[in-house]
Amino acid sequence: GNSVTQMEGPVTLSEEAFLTINCTYTATGYPSLFWYVQYPGEGLQLLLKATKADDKGSNKGFEATYRKETTSFHLEKGSVQVSDSAVYFCALSVKEGSYIPTFGRGTSLIVHP
Amino acid sequence: DVKVTQSSRYLVKRTGEKVFLECVQDMDHENMFWYRQDPGLGLRLIYFSYDVKMKEKGDIPEGYSVSREKKERFSLILESASTNQTSMYLCASSPPETNSYEQYFGPGTRLTVT
Numbered sequence: 001g002n003s004v005t006q007m008e009g010p011v012t013l014s015e016e017a018f019l020t021i022n023c024t025y026t027a028t029g030y031p032s033l034f035w036y037v038q039y040p041g042e043g044l045q046l047l048l049k050a051t052k053a054d055d056k057g058s059n060k061g062f063e064a065t066y067r068k069e070t071t072s073f074h075l076e077k078g079s080v081q082v083s084d085s086a087v088y089f090c091a092l093s094v095k096e097g098s099y100i101p102t103f104g105r106g107t108s109l110i111v112h113p
Numbered sequence: 114d115v116k117v118t119q120s121s122r123y124l125v126k127r128t129g130e131k132v133f134l135e136c137v138q139d140m141d142h143e144n145m146f147w148y149r150q151d152p153g154l155g156l157r158l159i160y161f162s163y164d165v166k167m168k169e170k171g172d173i174p175e176g177y178s179v180s181r182e183k184k185e186r187f188s189l190i191l192e193s194a195s196t197n198q199t200s201m202y203l204c205a206s207s208p209p210e211t212n213s214y215e216q217y218f219g220p221g222t223r224l225t226v227t
Contacts, residue, residue: 044205044218093214
């Protein structure tokens with residue numbers, strides 16, 4: 001089956017620090033990969049995505065590269081802000097049978113001033 | 114922009130009550146989903162629907178039912194609420210087969226059953 005593993009949190013950083021949140025996956029077919037973000041008290045929203053190997057998704061200073069050889073999709077940001085404090089979910093969808101997404105358990109990021 | 118709305122942000126119900134959670138999307142999406150989110154467990158799929166009057170069980174359907182009478186509306190029903198159904202409930206929709214299948218989420222309903 002499909003699965004997504006992401007690093008446990010919370011990840012606590014100071015403002016302007018470099019961020020990496022690791023995400024690895026297993027999939028029975030060729031997946032599309034996503035990062036969603038959930039700000040406090042809100043639903044999830046799509047942060048970025050990549051649909052094929054070596055694609056780089058980017059948005060709001062965040063980046064992630066689809067690495068098929070290592071089955072990974074790590075999220076990075078060069079300089080985090082307090083406003084980036086949220087929960088980040090890695091997810092995949094595979095177009096075989098159904099494309100119900102598989103989510104990781106989420107990683108909480110706390111950024112201190 | 115796609116907009117997914119949920120009928121309530123916060124809801125408090127008593128054990129044994131019948132509870133309706135409503136979700137409406139405005140982008141003519143075929144696919145709609147109900148999840149519950151609990152600390153340490155991430156998102157768990159309760160039910161989903163590919164079309165009007167069509168429903169499929171997700172990973173944790175026990176104690177829940179759904180209704181989809183119109184394309185834009187997907188309702189989650191707790192027939193007899195129990196305290197272990199206290200949770201955050203998230204609705205989502207997604208367009209028909211595309212290259213990437215991303216989901217669009219509502220703001221969530223935090224349900225407390227006392």
